[in-house]
Amino acid sequence: MDTELALAWIRETAAAVERQESYLTELDSAIGDGDHGSNLRRGFTAVITALDTLEPDSIGAVLAKTGTTLISKVGGASGPLYGSAFRAMGKALPQATATPAELAAALAEGLLAIQQLGGAAPGDKTIVDAWAPATAAFEAAAADGLPSAADAADAAAAQGARDTVPLQARKGRASYLGPRSTGHQDPGATSTALLFHTLAQVTHAA
Amino acid sequence: MDTELALAWIRETAAAVERQESYLTELDSAIGDGDHGSNLRRGFTAVITALDTLEPDSIGAVLAKTGTTLISKVGGASGPLYGSAFRAMGKALPQATATPAELAAALAEGLLAIQQLGGAAPGDKTIVDAWAPATAAFEAAAADGLPSAADAADAAAAQGARDTVPLQARKGRASYLGPRSTGHQDPGATSTALLFHTLAQVTHAA
Amino acid sequence: MKKLINSPETVLTDALTGLAAAHPELAVDIPNRVISRAGRPGRPKVAVISGGGSGHEPLHSCFVGRGMLDAACPGEVFTSPVPDQVLTAVQRVHSGSGVVLIVKNYTGDVMNFQLAAELAAEEGVEIRTVLVDDDVAVEDSTWTAGRRGTGATVMVEKITGALAERGAPLDQVAETGRRVNAASRSFAVALTAATTPAVGKPGFDLPEDEIEIGVGIHGEPGRRRERHRPAAELVAEVVDTILADHELTAGDEVIALVNGLGGTPLLELYVVYGEVRARLAERGVRIARNLVGNYVTSLDMAGFSLTLTKADPELLELWDAPVATPALNWS
């Protein structure tokens, strides 16, 4: 990955969030408060504006700016979580180009930040349920090159998101529903899957 | 008419109001505030209770009690109007039995009370539009005996109520609607038609 | 219909029971349906009494207290009180200096208060009636029962109440009340219809994208139906409609009430207030005092009304005078 690819990833993610806004909101209406889509759209719109005036010289600059902007603009649970994750990844990647193994390590830093801030474990029906398997899959496939690793992460994140359907939420707003939270896919895990999907997309386009 | 018949008239009216409550309310929802049915039901329920403990020795006693109870219990526009009408009729009939001509004169007193208090003229889309023709028809047929006079009044009141449909209201709440008040039958004229219908009914049953 | 009530028949009694429990500073006579201040006034003063159908709360019951009403008479939902109630209220609170009855201009209210005023006069109580008729949605007064009384009732009750509290004589209190009414205009827009407990369904059907322009507070339909529009456009029309009927010119000051009809969030009322302020500023009219909130409601109706009262130093001073009621409270 290089700075350009990092930029492309964030741009593609912003476009995907825009397209998927109402789907994410619909998922959040079922077991939350119906704002996950608009939260992320507001955040990524601001990220695009912020990146437009930035002349980043490293992957880290792109990802850190993404993180701080998300923290400043999203609010809710997803803002600090995604924001901290991107900030942590940015910190882990101060360089202009990164190997798949370095990117894998950065993703793991992102996961750590999410878990440290939110305290969620796998199976709690959160972002973690997509991010954790995606990171693991990426790392396992890192030796096969970036496109393969990204594809593996994409598939694992999608699977992780789908696997949240039967879970009962233990963190976040959905947990208030108790058993009524089962039978629905978690919005945050779904937006994480989207993040890993756009990563795979831009990797192939590059 | 005698005291018994007066009592029967009020009782039958109370029963009819109960049956027609939702119809009257529906009419009042279209061009008013949707309470004419419940207003009259509340009033006549109280009237029945009041009459139950009364041992009336005159037509006037029955009608005056009906009037004061309606004033005390109904509220809205129809309470004072019907209440004053019954009080005026009661005052006009202090006797235990009355001839059709005396009853005609009492109905005219009732009309006068309604018009003095409410200031409505025929054609304003109010109670007056049923009460006025009914009184005229009753008077014209008084010589043919009570049942005939009551039938004539019944028919005239019903026709008067129907004739309010195309009118634009000039008094009461419906007047606020301006031209939008046309095309609907006036609730008050309709309850007046009901009053004259029950009068005809009890006259025949007697 | 889903409502937090026990039954349509008992809703008023049950609400008065709650009101009495919540406000020990009020004397609530539940059987007679009269709310007055607990304790008698120290010295004789003009008594100010109002009343009307229930379903408009906090009007009138929650405006009873020092500096505002002496008593209120709530009728059934959307139905004027009966004369007995008003007479009971008069008997309870008059102290020899006379009584001002504040009556909203609806046929039922006017007649029931009139009958009560006659009965009270027969008992030797001096009565003045102030009729409130501020709703410019009612257009042609020769074809109608005249303008309805709506939001201006708050201004009339507050200002007459303040004046009476100061010991002003009967005619002055009544005259000032009439002056406030004459200086006030209101207009309302409904987004949904109210559902009365007795009827159990909305008073009128309103499609998802339409609104009632010039609606009444009893669910009377309005002047006309239109497509819903952004707040700025809607407010512009409401302000312009009022100004077309109001002798307000650049440099004038007003007391403005942005009133929620019951089902509209406060967040939206503040949006409306911002637009009202901007539109009036364009016309050079300054808002000297304001109220934003639910004051004259129509049960669960969504929408708002705007009332503008042309202000002068005397009215502003009376407006600012201390008031201590459940719904208006300042010192």
Added chain:
Amino acid sequence: MKKLINSPETVLTDALTGLAAAHPELAVDIPNRVISRAGRPGRPKVAVISGGGSGHEPLHSCFVGRGMLDAACPGEVFTSPVPDQVLTAVQRVHSGSGVVLIVKNYTGDVMNFQLAAELAAEEGVEIRTVLVDDDVAVEDSTWTAGRRGTGATVMVEKITGALAERGAPLDQVAETGRRVNAASRSFAVALTAATTPAVGKPGFDLPEDEIEIGVGIHGEPGRRRERHRPAAELVAEVVDTILADHELTAGDEVIALVNGLGGTPLLELYVVYGEVRARLAERGVRIARNLVGNYVTSLDMAGFSLTLTKADPELLELWDAPVATPALNWS
């Protein structure tokens, strides 16, 4: 969806514009979304700051003023504020005696305030956080993010605000806030779902005869759905649910809040209050102080919540202390 707004994107800015215009006693920083008291305090005092998603008005913005909050940070509708906002509020109102942040226990609020607290601490400001988690509808805390913060926020803000106004030190203000929270329990019932401007349709579908028992204030569905019932039955269940979790015994006194969720008429809230009083009286619990009205709303949601705070002389005295804010005002 029909709302009195210009657009979902601008609703918060537009409402803040209106709020600023309506309340000159508030300083409204529209771009930074911080509401504070106009003018600085005369002497140093502990600053009390709260915030949360918009759509719950009058919470928190209309609780800024003497005797209550020093500042409020409104987020987007139903979305917690961001750390920058909270930090700006801290910077604006702290006066060297420390800052108490009152945070409702939602994951988003907790994390955003936590990030802000870290930033403020880095700037050398002493910060204490009081978490409000009073909603007994959330049952199993090992399976959840813990209880939500709802109606008790009003009590916590009022009482900490009063204490801070008196010059109490930081830890005492924070400790008392925690004590109020620990003494409070709430439970809510929804008759309809709220519609957020961004989504444009109700957060959940509720059949004509069903209600959500234990609903949240962001339109989170409740514990379960049940058939609608008369107010007395519903209130009995709500009171019993709270008492089952509250160490209240006969002879205890409470501060009671019967709170409208936004779309419920005041008339009905008084019906509810009457039933609450009666049910508590059966259990020997006396209501020492009460509030009945819309205080912690959920946009246009119909329904109510009940909050009971166990009272003691100290809390009652602080409750009674003067307060001057747009939504709570007494002296």
